[in-house]
Amino acid sequence: xxxxxxxxxxxxxxxxxRFYEDxxxxxxxxxxxxxxxxxxxxxxxxxEILTLQTxxxxxxxxxxxxxxxxxxxxxxxxxxxxxxxxxxxxxxxDALLARLGxxxxxxxxxxxxxxxxQAPDPCxxxxxxxx
Amino acid sequence: xxxxxxxxxxxxxxxxxRFYEDxxxxxxxxxxxxxxxxxxxxxxxxxEILTLQTxxxxxxxxxxxxxxxxxxxxxxxxxxxxxxxxxxxxxxxDALLARLGxxxxxxxxxxxxxxxxQAPDPCxxxxxxxx
DNA sequence: CCTTGCCTTGACGCGGACGTCAACGTCTAG
DNA sequence: CTAGACGTTGACGTCCGCGTCAAGGCAAGG
Numbered sequence: 463x464x465x466x467x468x469x470x471x472x473x474x475x476x477x478x479x480r481f482y483e484d485x486x487x488x489x490x491x492x493x494x495x496x497x498x499x500x501x502x503x504x505x506x507x508x509x510e511i512l513t514l515q516t517x518x519x520x521x522x523x524x525x526x527x528x529x530x531x532x533x534x535x536x537x538x539x540x541x542x543x544x545x546x547x548x549x550x551x552x553x554x555x556d557a558l559l560a561r562l563g564x565x566x567x568x569x570x571x572x573x574x575x576x577x578x579x580q581a582p583d584p585c586x587x588x589x590x591x592x593x
Numbered sequence: 594x595x596x597x598x599x600x601x602x603x604x605x606x607x608x609x610x611r612f613y614e615d616x617x618x619x620x621x622x623x624x625x626x627x628x629x630x631x632x633x634x635x636x637x638x639x640x641e642i643l644t645l646q647t648x649x650x651x652x653x654x655x656x657x658x659x660x661x662x663x664x665x666x667x668x669x670x671x672x673x674x675x676x677x678x679x680x681x682x683x684x685x686x687d688a689l690l691a692r693l694g695x696x697x698x699x700x701x702x703x704x705x706x707x708x709x710x711q712a713p714d715p716c717x718x719x720x721x722x723x724x
Numbered sequence: 725c726c727t728t729g730c731c732t733t734g735a736c737g738c739g740g741a742c743g744t745c746a747a748c749g750t751c752t753a754g
Numbered sequence: 755c756t757a758g759a760c761g762t763t764g765a766c767g768t769c770c771g772c773g774t775c776a777a778g779g780c781a782a783g784g
Binding site: 516517518537539540544545548549551552555556558559562563565566568569570572573575576577579580 | 647648649668670671675676679680682683686687689690693694696697699700701703704706707708710711
């Protein structure tokens with residue numbers, strides 16, 4: 463298949479696919495007229511990349527998975543380096559969750575403080591009919 | 594005080610302060626030689642900006658707080674528009690936490706799956722002495 | 725006088741993942 | 755023959771919050 467079809471079947475854009483090629487993640491045979499030609503393996507590879515993107519991996523981080531698929535494994539995460547990336551990203555996610563949770567708390571506190579200052583009466587819920 | 598001192602007392606850089614000025618968040622009087630001159634109000638204003646940054650607001654989103662301080666209020670969050678920003682960011686944080694939690698779960702599942710495929714024997718912990 | 729350290733403006737760089745445009749070749753249907 | 759849909763490469767734009775020069779002016783100490 464050509465690039466347009468691959469883009470459509472994977473739900474991405476031709477621009478993205480060419481970009482992946484630039485980054486060395488995707489390679490393409492060329493037909494006589496210079497058009498890129500892809501097969502089912504490429505389809506799987508792109509799907510893998512896109513799936514990994516949705517769970518927060520950068521393109522660089524998908525490289526081990528791509529290499530793993532290229533070296534004949536059935537899944538991209540059959541190799542130790544891929545699993546290592548999973549571990550790292552899991553740690554990153556946990557760290558981010560912790561930070562974000564803290565931030566959420568600070569935000570909530572700031573909001574509460576501002577509301578308290580705005581309406582210093584603690585017994586009346588906002589939306590009082592008469593000032 | 595001049596820009597270097599302001600930067601030092603707020604824990605930021607002169608470059609950042611000039612950038613804030615570019616964005617219209619900070620204004621400075623000029624002394625005879627063209628140097629920027631700041632007062633204590635500016636110090637508070639910059640501190641407010643930096644604090645808001647740490648809780649995830651973009652510079653653009655700090656603008657209501659800055660305007661609020663400029664219009665004479667004691668705190669930047671004394672105005673309705675600032676409070677509205679708090680609310681929005683709180684919602685954003687919650688949405689992000691939810692997404693990130695989901696992602697974390699997917700990552701954990703992928704890792705577990707990969708490990709299971711790697712060592713199909715569920716009774717032996719990794720690190721077996723003999724293959 | 726010279727050096728040092730502060731200040732000025734302006735302009736480009738970065739990371740990430742593409743979008744968008746230019747300017748063109750190619751294939752297919754009518 | 756021509757229009758339209760597809761493909762090609764290359765290069766610059768986007769967002770954000772500055773960092774990092776470059777190329778100087780200004781003030782104070784020795």
